[in-house]
Amino acid sequence: MKYSNRITEMQESPIRKLVPYSLQAKKNGKTVYHLNIGQPDITTPKQMLDVFRNISLDVIAYGPSQGLESYREALPRYYASRGISVNPEDILITTSGSEALLFSLIAICDPGDEVIIPQPYYTNMNGFAKMANVTIVPIMTNIEDGFSLPAPHAFEELITERTKAIYICNPNNPTGAVYSQTQLSALADIVNKYDLYLVADEVYREFVYDGNKHVSILQFKYISQKAIVVDSISKRYSACGSRIGAFVSKNQELLNHVLKMAQARLCPPTLEQMSAEAALSIDDSYFTNVTHEYGKRRDIVYDSLQNIPGVLCRKPPGAFYIMAQLPVANAEDFAIYLLKDFSYNNKTVMLAPGEGFYHTEGAGRNEVRIAYVLNSESMTDAMDILRQGLEKYQLENKL
Amino acid sequence: MKYSNRITEMQESPIRKLVPYSLQAKKNGKTVYHLNIGQPDITTPKQMLDVFRNISLDVIAYGPSQGLESYREALPRYYASRGISVNPEDILITTSGSEALLFSLIAICDPGDEVIIPQPYYTNMNGFAKMANVTIVPIMTNIEDGFSLPAPHAFEELITERTKAIYICNPNNPTGAVYSQTQLSALADIVNKYDLYLVADEVYREFVYDGNKHVSILQFKYISQKAIVVDSISKRYSACGSRIGAFVSKNQELLNHVLKMAQARLCPPTLEQMSAEAALSIDDSYFTNVTHEYGKRRDIVYDSLQNIPGVLCRKPPGAFYIMAQLPVANAEDFAIYLLKDFSYNNKTVMLAPGEGFYHTEGAGRNEVRIAYVLNSESMTDAMDILRQGLEKYQLENKL
Numbered sequence: 001m002k003y004s005n006r007i008t009e010m011q012e013s014p015i016r017k018l019v020p021y022s023l024q025a026k027k028n029g030k031t032v033y034h035l036n037i038g039q040p041d042i043t044t045p046k047q048m049l050d051v052f053r054n055i056s057l058d059v060i061a062y063g064p065s066q067g068l069e070s071y072r073e074a075l076p077r078y079y080a081s082r083g084i085s086v087n088p089e090d091i092l093i094t095t096s097g098s099e100a101l102l103f104s105l106i107a108i109c110d111p112g113d114e115v116i117i118p119q120p121y122y123t124n125m126n127g128f129a130k131m132a133n134v135t136i137v138p139i140m141t142n143i144e145d146g147f148s149l150p151a152p153h154a155f156e157e158l159i160t161e162r163t164k165a166i167y168i169c170n171p172n173n174p175t176g177a178v179y180s181q182t183q184l185s186a187l188a189d190i191v192n193k194y195d196l197y198l199v200a201d202e203v204y205r206e207f208v209y210d211g212n213k214h215v216s217i218l219q220f221k222y223i224s225q226k227a228i229v230v231d232s233i234s235k236r237y238s239a240c241g242s243r244i245g246a247f248v249s250k251n252q253e254l255l256n257h258v259l260k261m262a263q264a265r266l267c268p269p270t271l272e273q274m275s276a277e278a279a280l281s282i283d284d285s286y287f288t289n290v291t292h293e294y295g296k297r298r299d300i301v302y303d304s305l306q307n308i309p310g311v312l313c314r315k316p317p318g319a320f321y322i323m324a325q326l327p328v329a330n331a332e333d334f335a336i337y338l339l340k341d342f343s344y345n346n347k348t349v350m351l352a353p354g355e356g357f358y359h360t361e362g363a364g365r366n367e368v369r370i371a372y373v374l375n376s377e378s379m380t381d382a383m384d385i386l387r388q389g390l391e392k393y394q395l396e397n398k399l
Numbered sequence: 400m401k402y403s404n405r406i407t408e409m410q411e412s413p414i415r416k417l418v419p420y421s422l423q424a425k426k427n428g429k430t431v432y433h434l435n436i437g438q439p440d441i442t443t444p445k446q447m448l449d450v451f452r453n454i455s456l457d458v459i460a461y462g463p464s465q466g467l468e469s470y471r472e473a474l475p476r477y478y479a480s481r482g483i484s485v486n487p488e489d490i491l492i493t494t495s496g497s498e499a500l501l502f503s504l505i506a507i508c509d510p511g512d513e514v515i516i517p518q519p520y521y522t523n524m525n526g527f528a529k530m531a532n533v534t535i536v537p538i539m540t541n542i543e544d545g546f547s548l549p550a551p552h553a554f555e556e557l558i559t560e561r562t563k564a565i566y567i568c569n570p571n572n573p574t575g576a577v578y579s580q581t582q583l584s585a586l587a588d589i590v591n592k593y594d595l596y597l598v599a600d601e602v603y604r605e606f607v608y609d610g611n612k613h614v615s616i617l618q619f620k621y622i623s624q625k626a627i628v629v630d631s632i633s634k635r636y637s638a639c640g641s642r643i644g645a646f647v648s649k650n651q652e653l654l655n656h657v658l659k660m661a662q663a664r665l666c667p668p669t670l671e672q673m674s675a676e677a678a679l680s681i682d683d684s685y686f687t688n689v690t691h692e693y694g695k696r697r698d699i700v701y702d703s704l705q706n707i708p709g710v711l712c713r714k715p716p717g718a719f720y721i722m723a724q725l726p727v728a729n730a731e732d733f734a735i736y737l738l739k740d741f742s743y744n745n746k747t748v749m750l751a752p753g754e755g756f757y758h759t760e761g762a763g764r765n766e767v768r769i770a771y772v773l774n775s776e777s778m779t780d781a782m783d784i785l786r787q788g789l790e791k792y793q794l795e796n797k798l
Contacts, residue, residue, distance in 0.1 A: 127663025
């Protein structure tokens with residue numbers, strides 16, 4: 001049978017590519033520390049789980065296409081607490097941040113249109129772009145300077161007639177970079193000058209360390225018609241399986257267009273929205289604790305990496321990922337080695353090869369992404385195993 | 400700001416277009432019987448709700464992209480009970496039937512490619528086709544013969560180099576038609592001859608009356624690589640807000656391609672899948688009862704319509720919709736009249752204008768779709784109100 005070109009060209013998720021090796025490792029009795037995916041171990045708040053435990057409805061019915069009214073009405077208070085001023089009508093609830101990303105691409109791009117994205121970037125953007133026949137134009141960021149945003153002229157050089165938007169992820173997955181007011185302001189100026197959209201995936205908004213403060217693109221009022229925020233409760237409340245996200249913009253005409261797609265797919269999961277609404281009553285001390293916990297883990301990972309000869313990385317100020325350059329030729333080969341040919345006390349670690357996060361062929365080949373989503377003790381153990389694995393790999397490969 | 404052509408060309412859902420009128424009617428104190436949407440009043444099975452009530456997990460985590468393993472492993476027994484032989488690896492769990500429809504279009508069509516669909520058809524197909532830049536080529540079916548499938552040559556005349564698939568919905572939304580073994584066999588021959596896909600939305604599989612039997616396209620083994628079934632638990636278990644569907648096919652290469660899209664969006668809602676799995680243990684007497692109940696309602700609606708002068712309809716053998724031709728020039732005007740200018744004992748009904756289900760300009764203008772999703776008493780009352788409203792409308796408009 002024949003398949004479409006767009007689906008044939010779509011790559012398998014590089015993060016999930018090593019799964020068969022980890023399954024085999026577990027079958028062989030090894031314990032595998034999963035540093036490869038952003039599935040936090042933090043418990044989902046009891047308030048959210050209690051909504052399910054206490055449901056009294058008789059029918060799990062459709063909700064409105066733009067999301068439950070009560071949830072949309074409650075959300076602006078949460079955003080206000082983060083310095084973001086929005087109204088219920090600026091918010092369309094989506095089935096996860098993924099859907100919001102896909103909706104944004106389809107609403108602002110026709111097939112063949114281009115979006116500029118700093119690389120390394122969230123690897124699933126490749127899938128959404130292929131689904132929507134949108135071309136991703138990457139712009140390089142570098143491990144040496146903590147993957148900070150390129151200078152404005154570097155963006156401007158990439159803008160063509162087909163460019164429709166700049167996409168950023170802030171705090172950044174996979175790099176952990178957090179963009180400053182000044183950097184974001186420069187981006188806002190560019191989209192303003194060239195009449196582009198600025199789309200920001202801000203799902204890691206809460207995870208910012210060392211007293212840094214997250215700045216939302218919605219805070220730049222002069223680009224209010226051009227700014228789209230992609231949001232999700234997955235990481236915020238450790239509720240990845242809920243699949244509740246949001247498409248947020250002050251551009252009402254855009255939202256009316258996006259609503260048409262939302263109507264076609266009817267609605268996001270009803271009970272999960274009720275559960276997400278309950279999360280809004282959670283005290284901010286919840287985030288203080290969670291962020292403190294992630295900060296502690298980050299320090300463990302960063303300090304451990306600093307003590308491994310030949311490893312290069314910067315301390316990431318946000319999200320719960322760190323990109324590290326390893327003293328190996330090919331980090332994917334090394335990640336496979338760890339799963340297949342190595343163990344220490346019958347344990348090993350699973351890493352996400354960095355190359356999958358880059359668009360440019362060959363870039364990031366000696367980098368890995370480490371998600372610090374395990375408790376401190378496990379992270380300490382995992383980093384020790386990584387160090388030992390690396391030593392042994394170097395010896396065996398005469399590096 | 401500029402928006403994409405595809406989103407600008409996308410129509411608002413015609414079913415939801417009248418919502419402002421119904422909201423106003425309710426504000427004015429009128430009771431509105433909703434015959435316009437397929438939201439059943441049947442209670443969701445207790446077994447499904449109990450899964451939520453009894454959750455013991457601490458983290459609502461990501462599930463596998465292809466769906467929970469235990470759910471996929473349990474599903475083949477359900478399908479076998481419906482005469483459909485599939486294995487777990489033939490099933491990819493989707494976030495509702497909507498997602499399965501979108502996935503199918505993207506996987507088999509590139510922008511500009513065509514799919515043939517008998518009209519009237521499920522109106523949201525227009526939205527998915529626009530999102531995927533696919534052209535819908537409609538083929539007319541007629542109220543006089545109960546919207547039965549056109550003759551094979553009528554399909555063949557529409558096939559071009561760009562035709563990639565024939566889409567059907569069986570039992571049909573909005574017509575209630577159920578296609579026979581012979582009719583489906585003719586379609587199977589066509590897709591076989593022209594190397595096309597046959598995609599069947601079979602979400603109303605259980606709702607077949609008068610001793611009729613539903614035939615799945617998966618039962619035609621010689622087109623096993625060409626057959627895709629779109630499924631959903633929304634109607635089957637009255638769990639529309641769960642958003643759990645499935646993409647089912649024996650074509651493993653196709654499923655591998657679709658999995659790439661599934662991986663990009665990570666997973667369907669986790670708890671809702673656990674709940675859907677619990678539904679599989681429900682005794683078949685559940686369906687006997689539910690189908691009996693819908694059958695009773697259908698008879699009420701059909702008999703009532705037969706007694707209104709000038710109304711044309713056939714008794715639908717499946718789903719829970721009936722298309723009726725009314726003695727009015729424009730059924731949308733009449734539907735608005737019912738909400739805006741009419742009431743009987745302070746009650747009125749909301750209908751779905753038929754035109755929205757047709758692709759051909761002007762077709763179905765005097766038709767409505769009635770969803771018989773309310774209990775017998777309400778349906779009887781609603782049909783009485785419809786009759787009175789029609790009489791008054793005809794008088795006032797001198798029809």
